[in-house]
Amino acid sequence: MMIKIRISVIALLFILPLGLIVFPAIGLAKQASAASSARPNILFCIADDASYPYMGAYGCNWVKTPGFDYVAREGLLFTKAYTPNAKCAPSRACILTGRNSWQLKQACNHWCFFPREFATYAEVLARNGYFVGSTGKGWAPGIALDEQGKRRMMTGQVFGRARTKPPTTGISRIDYAGNFRDFLNAKKDGTPWCFWYGSFEPHRRYEYGSGVKKGGKSIDQIDVVPPFWPDNEVIRNDMLDYAFEVEHFDSHLLQMLNLLESRGELDNTLVVVTSDNGMPFPRIKGQEYELSNHLPLAIMWKKGIAKAGRTIDDYVSFIDFAPTFLELAGLDATQAGMQPTTGRSLVEIIQSEKSGRVIPQRDFVLIGKERHDVGRPNDWGYPIRGIVKNGMLFLINYETSRWPAGNPETGYLNCDGSPTKTAILDGRTQPEMARFWQLCFGKRPSQELYDVKNDPYCMNNLANSPDYQKQLSEMKSFMLTRLKHQKDPRALGHGEVFEKYPYANTKEKDYYNRYMKGKRIPAGWVNPTDYEEKPLD
Numbered sequence: 001m002m003i004k005i006r007i008s009v010i011a012l013l014f015i016l017p018l019g020l021i022v023f024p025a026i027g028l029a030k031q032a033s034a035a036s037s038a039r040p041n042i043l044f045c046i047a048d049d050a051s052y053p054y055m056g057a058y059g060c061n062w063v064k065t066p067g068f069d070y071v072a073r074e075g076l077l078f079t080k081a082y083t084p085n086a087k088c089a090p091s092r093a094c095i096l097t098g099r100n101s102w103q104l105k106q107a108c109n110h111w112c113f114f115p116r117e118f119a120t121y122a123e124v125l126a127r128n129g130y131f132v133g134s135t136g137k138g139w140a141p142g143i144a145l146d147e148q149g150k151r152r153m154m155t156g157q158v159f160g161r162a163r164t165k166p167p168t169t170g171i172s173r174i175d176y177a178g179n180f181r182d183f184l185n186a187k188k189d190g191t192p193w194c195f196w197y198g199s200f201e202p203h204r205r206y207e208y209g210s211g212v213k214k215g216g217k218s219i220d221q222i223d224v225v226p227p228f229w230p231d232n233e234v235i236r237n238d239m240l241d242y243a244f245e246v247e248h249f250d251s252h253l254l255q256m257l258n259l260l261e262s263r264g265e266l267d268n269t270l271v272v273v274t275s276d277n278g279m280p281f282p283r284i285k286g287q288e289y290e291l292s293n294h295l296p297l298a299i300m301w302k303k304g305i306a307k308a309g310r311t312i313d314d315y316v317s318f319i320d321f322a323p324t325f326l327e328l329a330g331l332d333a334t335q336a337g338m339q340p341t342t343g344r345s346l347v348e349i350i351q352s353e354k355s356g357r358v359i360p361q362r363d364f365v366l367i368g369k370e371r372h373d374v375g376r377p378n379d380w381g382y383p384i385r386g387i388v389k390n391g392m393l394f395l396i397n398y399e400t401s402r403w404p405a406g407n408p409e410t411g412y413l414n415c416d417g418s419p420t421k422t423a424i425l426d427g428r429t430q431p432e433m434a435r436f437w438q439l440c441f442g443k444r445p446s447q448e449l450y451d452v453k454n455d456p457y458c459m460n461n462l463a464n465s466p467d468y469q470k471q472l473s474e475m476k477s478f479m480l481t482r483l484k485h486q487k488d489p490r491a492l493g494h495g496e497v498f499e500k501y502p503y504a505n506t507k508e509k510d511y512y513n514r515y516m517k518g519k520r521i522p523a524g525w526v527n528p529t530d531y532e533e534k535p536l537d
């Protein structure tokens with residue numbers, strides 16, 4: 001029975017590589033798995049900066065994601081999946097090691113030297129009979145070397161020769177699906193495999209207006225603009241340009257699923273689709289609010305999921321992926337040469353037939369950050385620890401004298417350059433726009449508490465409300481107890497260790513002092529007006 005996936009012919013002309021304009025074949029026929037082993041294949045698909053809930057399966061009508069929606073429909077759709085750290089390198093480090101970023105020494109930071117002592121699940125699987133490969137963005141940005149000084153294959157052997165003509169100037173030329181085909185052709189028959197599909201989309205920068213001009217979208221399709229941005233044509237176009245790049249990621253996912261179906265390998269392949277952190281817009285990516293860390297997640301395994309089509313409301317963390325993969329491969333982390341994982345395997349959810357909250361104990365996730373992008377004196381970070389528990393988000397901001405998105409005079413470098421960013425910064429001194437600047441770039445109190453179930457945009461800080469003091473105290477104690485048990489230096493009073501780890505890109509370190517010497521450092525699309533002429537108080 002054919003599964004109908006709605007996607008316009010016009011959209012296909014832009015999101016599929018030339019010569020591959022075909023209609024989805026998913027579900028045309030079930031075929032036996034080609035793998036001779038009981039161990040499943042693993043296809044891990046990660047977008048670069050895509051937010052929950054902007055996928056079709058979550059009810060979003062201005063982002064079309066037939067690939068993600070198919071995985072959700074034929075597998076599991078998660079409503080409460082979180083990264084511990086909402087920035088590329090630390091988020092991916094959590095995925096690969098099964099440990100929270102504050103347990104990873106230098107790897108808690110963006111642009112770090114990855115510690116040799118922490119093996120990745122991909123390296124472990126490669127040593128234990130799996131054929132492991134990747135395409136696109138793996139663990140990055142940073143430097144990861146082995147004992148001989150050679151670059152580690154953190155996500156497996158790189159397959160990157162296939163190229164295609166991208167639909168916009170901001171989209172990568174990498175043919176992700178073509179490289180996946182090369183990977184499958186390179187593996188031996190009967191060998192279980194693990195592949196990392198790391199899209200560079202929807203990372204900045206975008207071709208402005210592409211969502212309307214090339215994606216056939218309309219700014220009127222967007223039902224809600226987050227209330228911490230102004231609602232105008234510039235911001236809506238920026239959101240649609242983001243959507244167009246999410247759809248590019250999804251188009252290659254769909255091609256990969258079709259390829260597996262045609263080869264008879266789909267049934268015994270665990271397919272995981274997610275993103276590393278929230279969308280590259282002010283107050284989302286690089287911060288620790290609800291839209292920063294709360295991410296899309298769908299998992300499909302036709303041969304292994306007890307009951308497909310379920311929606312899962314358990315709180316799950318990115319540190320749960322590595323122990324899941326290792327368990328399904330029949331491996332113990334420590335015996336296989338990994339540091340003990342902190343995450344909890346998702347196999348019990350996969351094997352259950354329940355929907356909603358499957359495991360009552362899965363009622364919280366821990367989040368936090370240290371140094372992300374640079375641009376503060378001494379390249380210091382903005383340390384945060386937080387917890388999301390039963391619909392509430394609690395945060396501790398440890399250095400409230402610092403600027404959360406980076407210093408104004410260096411262009412707020414922990415916020416990707418964008419039309420939305422520039423529009424907010426240009427309006428900073430206008431009375432009707434000042435509140436947007438404060439929400440996105442202004443300094444913050446030491447504690448924040450939000451009812452994210454009813455306030456997903458984190459607009460109403462309840463930390464000082466008398467009605468919430470008991471709940472705040474309980475959440476704070478609960479969080480700090482677990483962080484101390486995990487030996488988090490910040491929770492133990494030694495957070496300065498994160499400030500001392502070197503910045504890996506040594507040729508471009510110490511942005512702040514370079515700026516003070518008169519050299520401005522652009523990061524992506526940074527307009528001249530993004531820089532304050534002098535430091536703000």
